[in-house]
Amino acid sequence: MPIRLAGAASLSALLLLAVGCAGAPADGKASPGASDAVTPAKPLPMKPTPRQATWTGSDHTAHPLRITPTRLARGSDSDLKHIRLDDDLKGMVPYYLTFSYTNTGKKTVKMASPERNFSVNGVDGLAAQPVSLFRTNPLATDSGLPPECREGGATELAAGATAALCQIFMLPKSQRPATVSYKDDGGDTLIWPVGNAGGSAKGVLAPDVPADGITEDSRRRPVSLRITPKGVRTGSLADLSRFDLDADQKKMVPYYVTMQYRNSGKYDLLPSMSEGVSLRTAGGQSVQRMTFIDIGGPGVAKCPEAVPDKMVKPNGVVTECSVHLLPKGDPPAAVLFTGDGEGSTPIVWRASVDQQ
Structure with missing residues (x-):
């Protein structure tokens, strides 16, 4: 999956999926609470059905996971106004996908990154653009990033352990999500419908229209x-x-x-x-x-x-x-x-x- 970088910072401050954005207290966890500049995201109808899946790491070892997309929310194009986006992403709308993943195997999974297998897809079948963000100031009390994507997932999971993660996807304003999908490394593609997945979208013709x-x-x-x-x-x-x-x-x-x-x-x-x-x-x-x-x-x-x-x-x-x-x-x-x-x-x- 391509990684789209936005923002300006040293490489040491690069965090995949907009991890840890607010001021950090002594325990190292991000402070809760949304920025006044952030419009609350609107959850979309999606049934959070757990599915058994496989994720393969860089060591080419397949690990069984139970994955559950728990929430997909539509943000505002102003959410990332303080982030320097690539030109082709400007004017798009961010969608925030939150999901959990559980290690259902018997061995610890290291460097887990199942987010790379997820996709949010428009009615026209075009996959949304995933975005990774730089943390511009680790000491800032407010980053301006949406609260949905302020927490980082665990990259190491013991047997039976569960972690949660959020990823940002960008879609044109003319489109809307129809599905969330996961490309299983060991089998079929897993699909979760979003709302009325059979609806229409701008620029998409009915099946038999000349x-x-x-x-x-x-x-x-x-x-x-x-x-x-x-x-x-x-x-x-x-x-x-x-x-x-x-x-x-x-x-x-x-x-x-x-x-x-x-x-x-x-x-x-x-x-x-x-x-x-x-x-x-x-x-x-x-x-x-x-x-x-x-x-x-x-x-x-x-x-x-x-x-x-x-x-x-x-x-x-x-x-x-x-x-x-x-x-x-x-x-x-x-x-x-x-x-x-x-x-x-x-x-x-x-x-x-x-x-x-």
Whole structure:
């Protein structure tokens, strides 16, 4: 997970996840109480269901943990006004994820950092940006940081011990969280829905709404398209039995994305628009289509590459299907089409999955 640094301080003052912000009394614990400059965060509806998970440390040893996201709260864009943020984070809204983790194994876990496996994800399937903050003045009585993220988690856990931690995530104002996810080092992605996860968001189209896009022909001339999603289906690994999948791919779930393209431009097109199709998952991952080496073969019968399989002339229509392998437990949240050429911008649809 990328670490985004904000603020100015010496490296010795760098604390992951905004640890220990207020003045410290003799026992070394941070003083409670919020800054007058901080707007109270608004908790969002999320069921704090404990889940069994795995975290793997730098020693490549897998440790069993029980993890529970206990609270997700929406902050204000003014919460971090005294922090120097990267330009691409300015104007975003902070969300504060608090979670607990318990060592369910028999050995002490050292240097535990399960926060790196967590993600807060928007309705459009895009993962929020995690933020790490510098402590600008360790002796200050008030740092201006939100109270949710003033305590640090334990990096060493004895068997049966529990710790809690808070992490800051940034989302654009136009988006809202749909899920909290944890990428299990030893298995499936774990998902916790937030509020009405099936709702809409700015810039995200309904699953079957046509949209206009742009691509290029073989001579790199711009060609406009009218694109209509025709469905996302859950597939089966048996459908891909003709192809050589590796061990990790055999643990995943195939999804078939069908799109219809009308050539609304002036030049012929090779039916290859599905190269610009990708899926965003509920866990915030972006998954490109699979490329199969199958010269002259039948391909994937339940997901034909192009119908009809010939050049698409102006005003012609072609239907294409692409295969995407997703981790178990991490279903599609959105379908994206990214075209080619100047003026092309990604188009996002909310994914609606049909079972085969």
